Every structure is written in structure tokens, then in C-alpha cells.
Amino acid sequence: xxxxxxxxxxxxxxxxxxxxxxxxxxxxxxxxxxxxxxxxxxxxxxxxxxxxxxxxxxxxxxxxxxxxxxxxxxxxxxxxxxxxxxxxxxxxxxxxxxxxxxxxxxxxxxxxxxxxxxxxxxxx
Amino acid sequence: xxxxxxxxxxxxxxxxxxxxxxxxxxxxxxxxxxxxxxxxxxxxxxxxxxxxxxxxxxxxxxxxxxxxxxxxxxxxxxxxxxxxxxxxxxxxxxxxxxxxxxxxxxxxxxxxxxxxxxxxxxxxxxxxxxxxxxxxxxxxxxxxxxxxxxxxxxxxxxxxxxxxxxxxxxxxxxxxxxxxxxxxxxxxxxxxxxxxxxxxxxxxxxxxxxxxxxxxxxxxxxxxxxxxxxxxxx
Numbered sequence: 554x555x556x557x558x559x560x561x562x563x564x565x566x567x568x569x570x571x572x573x574x575x576x577x578x579x580x581x582x583x584x585x586x587x588x589x590x591x592x593x594x595x596x597x598x599x600x601x602x603x604x605x606x607x608x609x610x611x612x613x614x615x616x617x618x619x620x621x622x623x624x625x626x627x628x629x630x631x632x633x634x635x636x637x638x639x640x641x642x643x644x645x646x647x648x649x650x651x652x653x654x655x656x657x658x659x660x661x662x663x664x665x666x667x668x669x670x671x672x673x674x675x676x677x
Numbered sequence: 678x679x680x681x682x683x684x685x686x687x688x689x690x691x692x693x694x695x696x697x698x699x700x701x702x703x704x705x706x707x708x709x710x711x712x713x714x715x716x717x718x719x720x721x722x723x724x725x726x727x728x729x730x731x732x733x734x735x736x737x738x739x740x741x742x743x744x745x746x747x748x749x750x751x752x753x754x755x756x757x758x759x760x761x762x763x764x765x766x767x768x769x770x771x772x773x774x775x776x777x778x779x780x781x782x783x784x785x786x787x788x789x790x791x792x793x794x795x796x797x798x799x800x801x802x803x804x805x806x807x808x809x810x811x812x813x814x815x816x817x818x819x820x821x822x823x824x825x826x827x828x829x830x831x832x833x834x835x836x837x838x839x840x841x842x843x844x845x846x847x848x849x850x851x852x853x854x855x856x857x858x859x860x861x862x863x864x865x866x867x868x869x870x871x872x873x874x875x876x877x878x879x880x881x882x883x884x885x886x887x888x889x890x891x892x893x894x895x896x897x898x899x900x901x902x903x904x905x906x907x908x909x910x911x
Contacts, residue, residue: 586725589722589725590721590722590725592722593720593721593722594719594720600738601719603738604695604697604731604738604741605697605719605721607731607741608697608726608729608731608741608743609725609726611726611727611729611741611742611743616742616743616745616746617740617741617742617743617746618740618741618742619740620737620738620739620740622741623738623741624738667722667723667724670722670724670725671723671724674724674725674726675724
């Protein structure tokens with residue numbers, strides 16, 4: 554499954570005044586999932602975030618993720634998703650040790666992210 | 678290879694299981710706890726994905742599996758090796774980890790449960806070699822009815838090891854190795870190798886420590902053979 558394609562998952566947020574660059578950063582499913590996870594944990598390593606995205610993709614027809622899936626996910630995080638989220642100030646990413654920290658978000662934005670996750674789960 | 682070396686080899690690298698969950702999954706904790714596997718837990722967002730478990734061997738990611746799938750894999754009776762061959766390579770990787778998982782701080786009751794499982798399997802297969810270390814033969818006394826039945830109902834070649842603090846009765850099909858028993862006094866050990874298919878094997882070796890037992894329960898024929906060879910050498 555290619556979850557990197559931009560998709561209209563946060564339409565409410567766009568209408569409620571979220572800056573366009575943040576809106577764009579959250580337009581891909583894996584990045585919304587990363588932020589939703591960090592809202593729970595506040596911090597994580599890249600490796601852990603790759604585990605979360607692999608686990609989130611599991612389904613009845615694909616109940617197991619392998620080491621290769623994890624490696625691919627980690628590469629996408631490092632080269633694509635984390636830099637984009639860092640650029641718009643949603644998280645801080647230490648490129649040396651791989652630590653990722655959530656930045657303070659205002660409540661409406663948190664709400665938009667949580668709602669988008671709920672909608673996604675309900676749609677499955 | 679000594680029993681200590683077998684335990685040591687299986688101990689390294691350490692396997693880490695992490696449960697990602699939205700709410701408490703106490704049932705899974707119980708299942709993995711029974712196996713002596715320690716479990717880290719991490720929270721998932723409300724309305725996030727279904728719970729899943731990731732497994733690492735040392736620092737290396739081995740796999741992620743949904744809790745529902747893991748439950749069905751761990752449900753007793755544990756699937757015999759023949760059935761496992763039908764699984765995909767991903768599942769094989771998971772099984773390889775589970776098969777070689779080291780169980781630390783095992784309780785006596787847990788070792789008893791695993792021992793019963795191996796005895797039952799030997800009984801069902803009916804042919805092959807079963808080696809059992811009882812630490813002391815007086816411990817074997819309480820299980821003698823089971824072994825009498827095993828010896829009479831099957832063609833198993835049964836070897837019992839233990840320090841001779843009780844004189845067991847002669848039973849055709851059962852050989853007592855009391856002198857070798859002293860070498861294994863600190864260990865809880867069983868090995869069963871099927872007479873029908875030698876790749877069908879089960880073994881348990883655990884050493885008594887201050888906080889319980891530490892050891893490995895495996896159906897990896899290579900490891901079971903090492904256990905059996907060590908016991909045979911005495």
C-alpha cells in the first residue's frame with residue numbers, strides 16, 4: 554500500500570485555519586499517524602515510529618510485517634516524512650541519534666489530527 | 678555442548694516483545710507471561726489501529742504481528758513443527774524467535790506445564806527417545822504412574838536421570854541413569870525425539886537460580902539433539 558500519496562484526510566483542519574504548510578505536511582496518512590502516535594508518547598525513536606507504522610498497516614489479509622517492511626518504513630521516515638514534519642515545526646528530529654520529539658501543538662490542531670485518525674479507522 | 682552452553686547460546690541475543698495497544702491487554706500478558714516472555718507496552722492513539730506486537734532479537738527487528746494472529750499461534754496445543762512449514766517466511770521468522778525464546782525467572786508450575794506437554798507429545802507419537810532429568814529420583818516417584826503408562830502403552834525408549842535418593846522399580850522400557858543424574862542436579866531437563874520423524878523434537882532445559890529457573894523450551898531439532906547428546910554422554 555502506498556500511503557505517501559496526498560489525500561484529503563484533514564479537510565476540517567483546512568477550514569479551521571491551519572497554516573497551509575502544516576496542512577500539506579499532514580496530508581499523507583503515514584505523517585498523520587506519526588503525529589497521532591507522538592500525541593500519546595511525546596517522544597519516540599525513528600525505529601519505534603517505523604514499528605508503529607508497520608503495525609498500523611497490518612490487516613486480516615496482511616497480518617505480519619517483516620524486517621524488510623520495517624527497513625523500508627524507516628528509510629521513508631528518515632528521508633521523507635520526518636523532515637517534512639520537522640520543517641513545519643510539528644516535531645523535533647535529532648538526525649544523529651534518531652530521537653523524535655513532539656512540539657507543542659494548539660488544541661484545534663490536535664483535535665483535527667485525532668478526528669482524522671478516527672475517520673480513517675471508521676472507513677476501514 | 679554442556680547444558681549451560683545450550684542455555685547461554687539461546688539467551689543471546691535477548692528477544693524483546695513490545696505490545697502496542699489502545700487499552701490494557703491483560704489476556705496477552707497472561708499468555709506471554711505463561712511462557713516467561715517479558716513484554717514492554719506502548720500506547721496507541723484512541724481509535725488507532727488494532728493492537729499488535731513487535732519482536733526484536735537484540736537490536737534487530739524480526740517482525741510485527743497482530744495480537745489476534747499471535748493469539749491463534751500461541752493457543753495450545755502448540756502447533757507441531759510439520760504444520761509450521763506451511764507458513765510464510767515472515768511467520769517462520771517469528772516462529773524461529775518463539776522457538777528459541779529464552780524464558781527467565783520461570784516458576785516451577787510453568788516448567789511442570791511444559792514438561793507435561795512434552796510427555797503428552799511423546800505419548801501421542803508413541804515411538805522415539807524420551808530423556809528426562811528429575812534432579813532427584815524422589816521427584817520422579819510422584820510421576821511414576823505416568824511413566825509406567827508411557828512405557829507400557831508405547832515403544833518409547835525412556836531414560837530417567839536423577840540423583841538416587843529413592844530406589845525406583847524396574848520397568849521394561851525405562852532406564853535409570855543415577856550416576857549421570859548428579860551432573861544434572863541443578864537442571865530441569867527433557868528431550869524428546871520422535872522415532873517417526875527425527876525432525877520432530879521437543880526439548881526443555883532450565884537451570885535453577887535464586888529467583889526461579891532460566892532456560893529454553895524449543896522444538897528446534899538441532900538444539901534438542903544437543904540436549905539429548907549431552908544427556909546421553911552423561
